[in-house]
Amino acid sequence: MRYSGLRVIKEALTGHKGWQPAWRDPEPQAAYDIVIIGGGGHGLATAYYLAKEFGQKRIAVLEKGWIGGGNVGRNTTIIRSNYLLDGNEPFYEFSLKLWEGLEQDFNYNAMISQRGILNLIHSDAQRDAFTRRGNAMILNGADAEMLSTEQIKARYPFLNTDDARFPIKGGLAQHRGGTVRHDAVAWGYARGADSHGVDIIQNCEVTGFRIANGKCTGVETTRGFIGAGKVGCAVAGSSSRLMSHAGMRLPMESHVLQAFVSEGLKPVLPGVITFGAGHFYCSQSDKGGLVFGGDIDGYNSYAQRGNLPVVEDVCEGGMAIFPSFGRARLLRMWGGIMDMSMDGSPIIDRTETEGLYFNGGWCYGGFKATPASGYCFAHLLAKDAPHPTATAYRFDRFEKGRMIDEKGMGNQPNLH
Amino acid sequence: MIINHPLLGPRDSAEFTYLGDARLIDRPDWQSQTAARDFYEYGYLRENPAGWHEELWFHEAGDRSWLVVTRNTVTHEISKVEMARDVARKRGRST
Structure with a gap:
């Protein structure tokens, strides 16, 4: 059965009785x-x-x-x-x-949203590294743009570009990046x-x-x-x-990586932003939750749950770049097991x-x-x-x- | 996690940094005929078990000693903590 807008309307008018399971459950x-x-x-x-x-x-x-x-x-x-x-x-x-x-x-419908990803730059060395990376991306047919502090200020006015502890000196943007359901x-x-x-x-x-x-x-x-x-x-x-x-x-070794989502908020964060002076990245889901993460816990683990020191580290990174998010409550956190290769x-x-x-x-x-x-x-x-x-x-x-x-x-x- | 340091008693694992499998103590013989293969396996291949795992932890924010911690990678339970120096001596790796 193909999904389409017409199909949704038809099913809505006929009591949603025509939907089939999306896949079979066969015997091997x-x-x-x-x-x-x-x-x-x-x-x-x-x-x-x-x-x-x-x-x-x-x-x-x-x-x-x-x-x-x-x-x-x-x-x-x-x-x-990138x-x-x-x-x-x-x-x-x-x-x-x-x-x-x-x-x-x-x-x-996988809700693919190319809302863009921005890697923030906080030092001259980081700008050099991101310029090199941006050039490598362009050479391989990807899109990349170096943004100035003024451009970042215009696009993301909630970021502190004046007197932050780790000053924002620019950013590497990939506008085709984004999020998916x-x-x-x-x-x-x-x-x-x-x-x-x-x-x-x-x-x-x-x-x-x-x-x-x-x-x-x-x-x-x-x-x-x-x-x-x-x-x-x-x-x-x-x-x-x-x-x-x-x-x-x-x-490879198996390590646990934690991720976090806050309570649902009105739209506050367009696109994905990564902090460059610590390990923290964040986006906002279509339901409104702030979805963020940081470092792995750092030791071999097959437990699909993490430990608190990394939670603290991730939240410190988040507070350094988005102090306003400190008012949001954490709704859920979880851990997944990664193949960390050599x-x-x-x-x-x-x-x-x-x-x-x-x-x-x-x-x-x-x-x-x-x-x-x-x-x-x-x-x-x-x-x-x-x-x-x-x-x-x-x-x-x-x-x-x-x-x-x-x-x-x-x-x-x-x-x- | 709490790591029960043999000299200092129970310490928060956040004081430590993690290196990996304690087999890293068993450095291969560089003069062996199979040294190239041995060092590749030593450097890159891991058992990576789900269960008990002997691993090297460094007490970076403490007395800066290396420990061999026997820890369960599924439950995070720690059953044994030894000084890495003692383990290496027992294996003839240190004087």
């Missing part, structure tokens, strides 16, 4: 051509593009809980492509372009994949891989063995746990086991990558070759010294 078959593990944003997007763009058949997505219950439902919903390095920027710009056409493509991304991809014949199997946890003679032939699950020609893993946060079943150790960049690659493919290591930037991650992983699964924008996301880059380290922090996952 004995075998599929391609099995995707992980029914989050990336896994569902992979299945969607495999079926729609790469003409693959007999695809299943296995999810241990309910779809969209992991990090695609636990993020701060920001999309942008990266510096050649290994990253073309990929994230590809992702932003997919975001721009996504709602028409999968016929679902994150849950709708999972639902839209699920519905789109289902309509192309993908089986989405929930409450089906993968407990092991069946590997013989170096080839993966299927997965053991809580609902029995499921054979597969190819297996793609997209379970960021739990990647190390899952891949340990295939005897792999990964270049260079802060993701992996989309084959493994040493034939037929077993991996997508993970998204650190805390996986949401914006969802469409391109799905597309590039589908490309890899279907053609056995990496997509042109994702050629650098290899496992062996650590051994070969080809790290993609945006922040230049080295092999210290909690600093990326």
Whole structure:
């Protein structure tokens, strides 16, 4: 069933009796051509593009809980492509372009809002760094604009550009950045994949891989063995746990990242603003809540909840840049588990086991990558070759010294 | 989290900075035939378990000692705290 304005009117006049479930709830078959593990944003997007763009058949997505219950439902919903390095920027710009056409493509309202993102500058060194980054973005076909303090004052009059503790000296703006209704991304991809014949199997946890003679032939699950020609893993946060079943150790640690939302307010904050003198970023949801976050907690964790020192640190950053927000009450806070990789960049690659493919290591930037991650992983699964924008996301880059380290922090996952 | 420092008693984890897996104590032999591979694994690959994990914490805002903390990554429960120096000595890594 296609969704449209006409359809909404028709259903409104006929008592909303014609709506169908957005996806089926099928029983798992004995075998599929391609099995995707992980029914989050990336896994569902992979299945969607495999079926729609790469003409693959007999695809299943296995999810241990309910779809969209992991990090695609636990993020701060920001999309942008303001990266510096050649290994990253073309990929994230590809992702932003997919975001721009996504709602028409999968016929679902994901409330994509290109309200712009502004990275504030507080020092000369930071201006140099952001100028360089802006130029790198433009070279890769993205949009970037350096804003002066006067321009910022005109656009964001609530920011203190006169006598703040950390003076605002300008900003790097990407006007095509913005926010998305994150849950709708999972639902839209699920519905789109289902309509192309993908089986989405929930409450089906993968407990092991069946590997013989170096080839993966299927997965053991809580609902029995499921054979597969190819297996793609997209379970960021739990990647190390899952891949340990295939005897792999990964270049990553799992860390918890907290995010916060305030009570609903009238519109006070246009766009996304990041503070440059501490780690704090904020946007306002369409419901009015201020959605914000900051640093990860900093130590290995699989608990989907955080600790208070980071709450204090994030709120200090928020108060430094938006003192007025101190009057707002915090409504909810939550934690999600991140694959923090050794260079802060993701992996989309084959493994040493034939037929077993991996997508993970998204650190805390996986949401914006969802469409391109799905597309590039589908490309890899279907053609056995990496997509042109994702050629650098290899496992062996650590051994070969080809790290993609945006922040230049080295092999210290909690600093990326 | 409270870390029960062997010398100073219970301290707030906010006084510490975190390095990672305590296997970082076991630096490979640079003269080994397999040194390149060993250092790659040492530098980049991690067990990253969900459960008990031995890890290095630095008491930066305290006595600046390194500790090996045995902590559960699912519950944040801490079962054992040792001086990293003592652990390294036991493994023959320090004098």
